[in-house]
Every structure is written in structure tokens, then in C-alpha cells.
Amino acid sequence: MHIMEGYLPPMWCAIWYILSGIVVGYGIIKINKLLKEMPEVKPLLAVAGAYMFVLSSLKLPSVTGSCSHPCGNGLSAVLFGVAITAVLATIVLLFQALLLAHGGLTTLGANIFSMGVMGPLAGVIVWKLLRGKVSSTIAVMLAAIASDWMTYVTTAIQLTLAFPGDDPVKTLITFLSIFAVTQIPLAIAEGLLTAIIWDKIKELRPDLLLKLGVIDESEVPHYTQVMETGGAE
Amino acid sequence: MNANIIDRIAHNNRLRHINPKLKVFFALSMLLITVFSKSVIVPLIIALIMIVLTVFVAKVPLRIYLPLLLAPLGFGVITVILMGIIYSGGKELLSIKIFNFTISIYSYGVNLGLLVFSRMLGGIACTLFLALTTPMTELFYILRDLKLPSTFVDIAMMMYRYIFLLLEEMIRITNAQNTRLGYKDLKTTYKSLGTLGAILFIRAWDRGEKAFITMSCRGYNGDLKLIKKIESPAIKYILLIVIVDILLIALSYLTGDFKVIT
Numbered sequence: 001m002h003i004m005e006g007y008l009p010p011m012w013c014a015i016w017y018i019l020s021g022i023v024v025g026y027g028i029i030k031i032n033k034l035l036k037e038m039p040e041v042k043p044l045l046a047v048a049g050a051y052m053f054v055l056s057s058l059k060l061p062s063v064t065g066s067c068s069h070p071c072g073n074g075l076s077a078v079l080f081g082v083a084i085t086a087v088l089a090t091i092v093l094l095f096q097a098l099l100l101a102h103g104g105l106t107t108l109g110a111n112i113f114s115m116g117v118m119g120p121l122a123g124v125i126v127w128k129l130l131r132g133k134v135s136s137t138i139a140v141m142l143a144a145i146a147s148d149w150m151t152y153v154t155t156a157i158q159l160t161l162a163f164p165g166d167d168p169v170k171t172l173i174t175f176l177s178i179f180a181v182t183q184i185p186l187a188i189a190e191g192l193l194t195a196i197i198w199d200k201i202k203e204l205r206p207d208l209l210l211k212l213g214v215i216d217e218s219e220v221p222h223y224t225q226v227m228e229t230g231g232a233e
Numbered sequence: 234m235n236a237n238i239i240d241r242i243a244h245n246n247r248l249r250h251i252n253p254k255l256k257v258f259f260a261l262s263m264l265l266i267t268v269f270s271k272s273v274i275v276p277l278i279i280a281l282i283m284i285v286l287t288v289f290v291a292k293v294p295l296r297i298y299l300p301l302l303l304a305p306l307g308f309g310v311i312t313v314i315l316m317g318i319i320y321s322g323g324k325e326l327l328s329i330k331i332f333n334f335t336i337s338i339y340s341y342g343v344n345l346g347l348l349v350f351s352r353m354l355g356g357i358a359c360t361l362f363l364a365l366t367t368p369m370t371e372l373f374y375i376l377r378d379l380k381l382p383s384t385f386v387d388i389a390m391m392m393y394r395y396i397f398l399l400l401e402e403m404i405r406i407t408n409a410q411n412t413r414l415g416y417k418d419l420k421t422t423y424k425s426l427g428t429l430g431a432i433l434f435i436r437a438w439d440r441g442e443k444a445f446i447t448m449s450c451r452g453y454n455g456d457l458k459l460i461k462k463i464e465s466p467a468i469k470y471i472l473l474i475v476i477v478d479i480l481l482i483a484l485s486y487l488t489g490d491f492k493v494i495t
Contacts, residue, residue, distance in 0.1 A: 004305050006276070006356025007312075007349060010268050028382045035384065039455040040445040042384070046391030047399075047441035051434055053392070054399040057236070058426060091389045095396065098364045098372070099236040101301045105261070105360055106268050163345065165320040174319055196427025197434065205435050 002096070002111050003155065005104025012162045017109030023117050024090050027083035045080075049088040052076055053095055070190045071151060074144030075197070077120030078127050079212055089116030114154035123147030136215050140198045145191035152183040236400065238297055243368045248291040252466040253371040255474070260363040262478050266485065267355035273347055273493060275485040276355030283358035291366050301361055309353045313346035320345055347493050369393050374463045387457045391444070399437055406432060 008016075034041045055072040076085045093111050096102040103111050123143040130139040156175040165171045202209060206220040243249075248256070263283065267276045284302075287293050320342035328337040373393075376386050406429050410416065415425035445453075 004308060004353050004357070005264075005360050006267055006352035006354070008268075010265075013268065028384055031384050031388075032382075035455050039449075039453065040442065042387055042455065042457075043391055043444040043448065044438070044441040046388045047395050047437040047444075049388065049392040050395035050399050051437045053396050054403055054433060055430060057400070057403075058430070087385065087388070091385070091392055094389070095236075095369075095393065097360060098369065099239050099396075101239070101305070101357070101361055101364060104356055105363075106264060106356060163316070163320070163349075171319055174315075178315075192423060193426055193430065196423060197430035200427055200431030201434055204431065205438075208435070208438055 002093070002103030002115075003107040003158065005097075005107060007104075008107050008110055008158075008162050010106075012158070013106045013109060015109075016107075016113050016158070020086065020090075020109050020112035020117055023083060023086045024112065027085075027087035030083050031087060045084065045088065048076065048080070049091055052088060053092050056092070056096070057100075070193055071115060071119065071148055073115050073119045073151065074123040074147035074190070075140070075194050077123040077147055078140055078143055079214060082117065082120045082124055085120040086112065086116040089120075110158050114151050114158060118154040119147040119151035121147075122150035132216075136219060137195050137199050137202070141191040141195035144194035145187045148187040148190045149180065149183055152179045152187075156180055236396065239301075239364055240369070240397075242293055242297065242365050246291040246293060246366055248286075248366040249368075251366075252470075253367050253463060254375060255466040255470055256363065256367050257372070257375055258466075258471065259474050260359050262474065263481075264356055264359040266478060266481050267352055267359060270352070270355075270485040271348075272485065272488045272491040273351040274488045274491055275481055276351040278484070279355040279481065280351070280358040283355070283362045287358070287362050287365055291362075293365050298361070298365070302357060305357050306350075306354065309350045312353075313343070313350050316346035316349065317342040344492050371463065374459070374461065377459065378463070383456060390457070395437065395440065398440070399433060402436060403429065403433060 031041060031045065052072040055075075056069050058069055073085060073089060076088060080088070090108075090112050093103055093108055093115065097104055097108065123146055126146040127139055127143040130142060133139075153176065156179040157172065159175050159179075160168060160172040163171070202215065202220060206215070206223040209215045210217065210220070210223075260283075263279050267279050270276055288295060288298055317338040320339065370393075373386055373390050376389070377383070410425045410429065414421070416422045
């Protein structure tokens with residue numbers, strides 16, 4: 001969920017803009033470096049971002065009967081890393097503000113920070129910790145759950161910081177109980193969906209994942225090893 | 234699809250041929266005044282100006298405009314109620330006893346909630362004005378003129394193109410899955426959504442690689458070149474907007490102490 005236009009006071013708009021600006025700037029430098037070796041990075045990142053946008057327009061049914069949409073930031077973080085995800089999330093959020101009227105321009109910085117920086121960071125940490133220990137599908141599922149959930153925790157903290165009230169701790173607990181607790185089933189739903197998507201990509205086009213260097217060759221034996229099927233020589 | 238509707242209107246409205254730089258300057262200055270204002274009056278005036286401009290001058294159909302405006306505002310109403318409950322201070326306006334809990338609503342919280350609500354209304358009206366009257370393609374030229382990194386603008390431009398292609402593909406796949414009872418219960422829904430997501434990713438990636446090959450054929454070396462430039466608007470219009478801005482800023486200082494509930 002995005003923080004709505006006009007919700008944050010000007011000071012916090014500026015602070016979140018600066019904080020996410022640093023990460024996005026670093027991401028752009030990183031892309032520029034990649035671009036020198038591989039000029040195909042630009043169109044590929046563009047389609048990846050478009051994919052994130054389209055994924056976020058899917059309606060995801062959840063256990064409680066409510067509907068949510070996947071953020072897609074966990075998958076992107078696993079595939080491209082935090083800094084590049086932050087750049088993609090910036091453009092996606094800009095389009096969401098201008099094409100779907102979700103989120104806003106003044107709150108763009110805050111939304112980038114929760115969806116493009118903190119969420120992917122949590123996802124990448126989980127992914128790095130679990131990599132090699134469990135199968136990549138389970139690692140991706142947990143990374144997606146972590147990044148989705150972290151996004152909402154960050155949103156709750158941002159809302160508290162904007163309007164702390166008399167007792168910031170009490171306010172934080174209220175916002176956390178609204179966002180973080182109701183988000184748990186939705187995060188699990190996103191994790192499941194990401195796992196199914198991941199499994200399907202691994203089955204159909206493992207070469208994409210191998211090229212991005214996110215899975216090991218040993219995980220897709222049907223693709224990398226020659227099957228002994230016999231037949232005429 | 235919402236994205237399609239807004240994009241179509243942005244290309245076909247009565248304010249389409251006004252200089253885009255002027256529209257961006259106007260909308261962003263109003264947005265900033267809205268966020269900085271300390272009372273409910275100025276944001277409400279700005280919201281009124283923006284709604285009148287979008288609906289009556291740009292002729293955006295009401296049946297499209299109202300859902301876009303009201304959906305976020307529903308969230309805003311909930312915020313006002315929550316803020317009234319969460320933030321204590323000032324006079325106690327109302328207290329409800331439910332079993333052993335007493336829920337009280339205080340004037341400080343209600344005032345804060347109304348201020349935030351009015352800012353949201355003003356802000357959303359400003360963004361909608363920009364979104365519904367200015368096509369994204371023209372915004373890219375402005376972003377480039379603002380000296381944003383060309384990597385960022387190029388990726389954004391290509392992404393804008395692919396969003397609509399992928400959306401179309403998504404709708405086609407969803408229809409195909411629907412006709413085969415792909416969404417009949419929760420389990421099949423997840424399976425279908427997962428397949429949809431994976432196929433879309435693979436198709437998107439293939440499209441990206443194809444696009445690179447096509448671009449290479451035309452001499453692409455990592456940088457996109459644009460020839461068209463957007464000219465600067467006439468000074469008199471800029472002055473007019475600045476005068477309106479100054480008037481609104483002055484008004485927001487004069488009404489700074491205004492409270493809805495004292």
C-alpha cells in the first residue's frame with residue numbers, strides 16, 4: 001500500500017526523498033557501469049520494470065477473503081539486487097502515481113524508501129542467508145514474504161514518524177497492529193505466488209535464471225545435463 | 234484497465250495542447266503549496282480549482298474522474314477517524330463505551346485528521362490534473378530537460394512502452410485461463426496466477442532481448458537520442474501562475490490559525 005499524496009508533512013517528504021535519492025543514485029551509477037560492458041542492460045531492465053508494474057496490477061486472493069496485489073519487489077531484489085531494484089521501483093511508483101493515481105508525487109520518496117529500499121533489503125538478506133542451504137524456490141518464497149512484510153513495517157514506521165502524537169510508542173504499536181499484522185496473510189500469499197512463478201520459470205526457461213547468476217547449474221539437471229535417452233546414433 | 238483509461242484521456246482532452254511545461258509548473262507549485270499549508274482552507278481552494286479545471290475546462294468525463302478521486306479519499310476518511318481516536322489532546326468531543334473500553338475522540342486529533350484529509354484532497358486533485366491532461370511522452374522530455382540521468386529517463390521511456398504491451402498480453406492470457414475454468418477456486422487461482430506470472434516474465438525478457446537486437450540494427454550504443462524539444466512557455470503565463478501562487482501562499486499565512494473545531 002502506498003502512502004497517499006499530501007499525507008506526509010513537508011519535512012518528512014524531503015527526508016525520505018534524500019534517503020531514497022542516495023540509494024537510487026547509487027543504483028544509477030551501478031547501471032551505468034554495467035551499461036559499458038553490456039548495452040542490452042537498458043531494454044532488459046525496462047521490460048523487468050514493466051513486468052513489476054503489470055504484476056502489481058494482478059488481484060491476489062488471500063486467506064481472509066480480502067484481496068491484495070503482489071509488490072514484486074522481492075522477486076526483483078533477488079534477481080537484480082537492492083540498488084537496481086530501487087531504480088526500477090522509482091520508475092514504477094512514478095507511473096503508478098501518474099497512470100493509476102496510486103501513491104503520489106510528494107510521497108514518492110517515502111514510498112521508494114519502503115518499497116524500493118527496505119523491502120528489497122530484507123528480501124536480499126533472507127535470500128543470501130538461505131542460499132545453498134535450501135532449494136532456491138523455498139528461499140525465494142521466504143525472501144518475498146520478508147520483503148513484502150518489511151515494506152509494510154517500514155510504512156507503519158513512516159506514518160508514525162510523520163505524526164507521532166503524545167506517545168510515539170503507542171502510536172507505532174497502533175500502526176503496526178493495523179499494517180504489519182493484517183499484512184502477514186497477504187505477505188504469505190505473495191510468497192506462495194512468487195514461489196509458483198519461480199518454479200515455473202525454472203522449469204520452462206532456466207537459462208534466464210542461470211544467466212542472471214541466481215541459481216546453480218546443479219538445480220536444473222534436466223536443462224544442463226545431457227539426458228541419456230538412447231536412440232539411434 | 235485503469236492505466237489505459239488515464240493514458241487515453243491524457244492524449245484526448247481540451248487542455249492537451251497547452252504547453253506541458255506550463256501544466257507541470259502549475260500542478261507542482263499548487264502541490265507544494267498544498268503540502269506546506271497549515272490550515273484546511275487553502276488545500277480546499279486548490280482542490281476546487283483543480284477539480285473545476287479538470288472536469289469543466291479539460292472536459293474529463295465525471296464517471297471516470299470521480300472513482301479516481303473518491304477511491305483514495307475513502308482511505309482518507311478512515312484516516313480521519315483513526316487520527317481522532319489515536320491522538321489525544323484538547324477537548325474531549327465524544328466518548329463511546331464498548332464493554333469495558335472507552336473510546337474517546339479529541340479535538341486535536343480531529344483537527345489534525347481534517348488537515349491531513351484536506352491536504353490529501355488537494356494533493357490528489359493536483360496529481361490527477363497532471364496525470365489526466367499531460368501525456369507521459371511529453372513528461373519524458375521535461376524530465377530530460379531537468380537534467381535527470383539519461384539512464385533513468387531511457388529506462389522509464391522504454392518501460393512505458395512495454396507496460397501496455399505486457400498488459401495486453403496479461404489480459405489475453407487471463408481470458409484464456411478463464412475460459413478453461415482457471416479461476417474457479419483458490420487452488421486453481423494460485424496455479425493460474427503463478428503460470429501467468431512466469432509466462433509474462435519469460436515473454437517480457439524475450440521482448441527485451443528482441444528490442445536490443447532491433448535497436449542494435451539501428452545503431453544503438455547504450456544511449457537513446459531524441460530530437461524533439463519542448464519550447465518554453467510564454468512569460469506572461471508563468472507570471473500569471475506565480476501571482477496565483479503568491480496569493481494562495483499569502484492566504485495560507487492569513488488563515489494559519491484557523492481550526493475547524495476550537
